[in-house]
Amino acid sequence: MPHIVFNKAPLVNTPSKKDGVDFKFIAKSYNFTQHERNTEYKIAVENENKEFLLTLKNKDDDQMIKIDKVTRIAPITLVKDALNVYTNSIEAKVVFSNTNTINQKAEPNKEYLKDINYFVDEFQTDKEIQIEVGFGSGRHLLHQAKKNPNVQFIGLEIHTPSIEQALKQMKLQDITNVLIVNYDARLFMEFIDSNKVGKIFVHFPVPWDKKPHRRIYSNEFINEALRVLKVEGTLELRTDSRKYFDYCTELLTNLPTGKITIDINKDLEITSKYEDRWRKQGKNIYDVVLLSHSIDKPLEIQKDFSFDFEINYEEKIKNIPTKSIVEKDFFVHIEDLFTILNEENSGLIQLTMGNFDRPVSKYLIIKNGKVSYYQGTPIPTSSNIKAHNKLKEILN
Numbered sequence: 462m463p464h465i466v467f468n469k470a471p472l473v474n475t476p477s478k479k480d481g482v483d484f485k486f487i488a489k490s491y492n493f494t495q496h497e498r499n500t501e502y503k504i505a506v507e508n509e510n511k512e513f514l515l516t517l518k519n520k521d522d523d524q525m526i527k528i529d530k531v532t533r534i535a536p537i538t539l540v541k542d543a544l545n546v547y548t549n550s551i552e553a554k555v556v557f558s559n560t561n562t563i564n565q566k567a568e569p570n571k572e573y574l575k576d577i578n579y580f581v582d583e584f585q586t587d588k589e590i591q592i593e594v595g596f597g598s599g600r601h602l603l604h605q606a607k608k609n610p611n612v613q614f615i616g617l618e619i620h621t622p623s624i625e626q627a628l629k630q631m632k633l634q635d636i637t638n639v640l641i642v643n644y645d646a647r648l649f650m651e652f653i654d655s656n657k658v659g660k661i662f663v664h665f666p667v668p669w670d671k672k673p674h675r676r677i678y679s680n681e682f683i684n685e686a687l688r689v690l691k692v693e694g695t696l697e698l699r700t701d702s703r704k705y706f707d708y709c710t711e712l713l714t715n716l717p718t719g720k721i722t723i724d725i726n727k728d729l730e731i732t733s734k735y736e737d738r739w740r741k742q743g744k745n746i747y748d749v750v751l752l753s754h755s756i757d758k759p760l761e762i763q764k765d766f767s768f769d770f771e772i773n774y775e776e777k778i779k780n781i782p783t784k785s786i787v788e789k790d791f792f793v794h795i796e797d798l799f800t801i802l803n804e805e806n807s808g809l810i811q812l813t814m815g816n817f818d819r820p821v822s823k824y825l826i827i828k829n830g831k832v833s834y835y836q837g838t839p840i841p842t843s844s845n846i847k848a849h850n851k852l853k854e855i856l857n
């Protein structure tokens with residue numbers, strides 16, 4: 462984690478600019494607890510058109526300035542530059558620094574690796590879509606992609622080495638009809654249009670026997686799968702876990718629509734690393750395929766994250782709830798509060814919100830009573846929208 466420790470020194474003046482880095486404002490921690498707390502500052506910076514915060518606090522007899530984890534940006538060199546420019550501009554006596562920006566690794570080619578925002582704002586295709594959930598080594602995904610050049614594949618995975626391996630293989634094998642997303646498959650489908658997907662493969666998902674709430678399959682997941690599947694589209698589970706098979710079969714047989722087919726030890730054209738291992742151990746492999754019959758309503762993504770009112774921040778923070786507010790499918794937790802120095806009715810609210818499985822950390826910035834999200838709005842998942850509406854209630 463890049464940081465610099467230096468002898469105590471006065472804060473930089475804001476607004477000011479040095480060596481291309483803008484220091485826009487400084488916010489000071491607000492003590493909403495009954496106890497003493499160490500003062501912490503958030504320094505708002507802009508470098509190469511990217512805005513982010515730096516954290517400044519005392520460290521023993523010195524001070525330390527470092528990256529703010531919530532607003533961290535890529536490439537990290539922008540943050541390291543800002544840290545170096547900060548200490549230079551106040552002529553600090555540096556005690557320790559790990560912000561040398563020489564020898565940065567070049568970013569690998571990530572043309573086919575897409576951010577979730579791409580699917581929110583840009584993704585469009587006339588081709589049939591097929592999705593693989595948790596593609597692991599990517600053997601099955603890439604095999605299908607080569608065999609079906611007219612299909613647009615989307616591979617979902619949360620394990621970075623698997624993603625890098627798949628991207629490498631795609632380049633070596635010249636595969637161009639796969640988009641890879643590092644995102645939780647349980648939440649991804651929310652951004653895909655209805656009736657567009659031919660197949661969803663879920664091969665050997667982690668069975669999570671002790672933590673069933675982490676399983677890919679749930680009523681919500683199946684309903685979203687049915688919405689995105691076109692008529693005759695399929696949701697295909699392949700698993701070696703008898704418990705997972707029973708659990709999914711029960712969910713699927715309670716649906717009001719669809720048709721399911723069950724197979725044991727069916728041969729596929731391609732086997733994965735996991736399948737090879739289970740077969741060698743003589744385990745049964747179960748397939749449960751759900752066939753969709755329904756045409757669903759088009760997708761409407763709610764994207765309104767505005768605050769259509771002004772607040773009296775100084776009054777509001779005196780009794781703002783700082784305990785987690787947990788509701789059925791979302792939560793809001795106000796984690797910390799800051800007031801901006803030398804500016805009236807202005808501050809930062811640090812919070813975590815949204816879905817329990819994929820919480821987002823954000824800051825709200827209040828300038829002259831006007832509230833907005835710092836560094837842009839959250840991804841418009843249904844949980845984030847609900848959490849936003851709760852925040853409006855809290856702040857209004």
Ligand SMILES: C[S@@+](CC[C@H](N)C(=O)[O-])C[C@H]1O[C@@H](n2cnc3c(N)ncnc32)[C@H](O)[C@@H]1O
Pocket residue numbers: 594595596597598599617618619620623644645646647663664665666667677733734735736
């Ligand atoms: C047991 S491996 C199976 C990999 C591959 N499908 C195969 O058959 O070899 C399960 C994979 O699912 C991924 N995974 C687990 N939970 C996930 C989630 N919520 N969203 C996307 N991928 C997930 C894991 O990182 C892992 O690579």
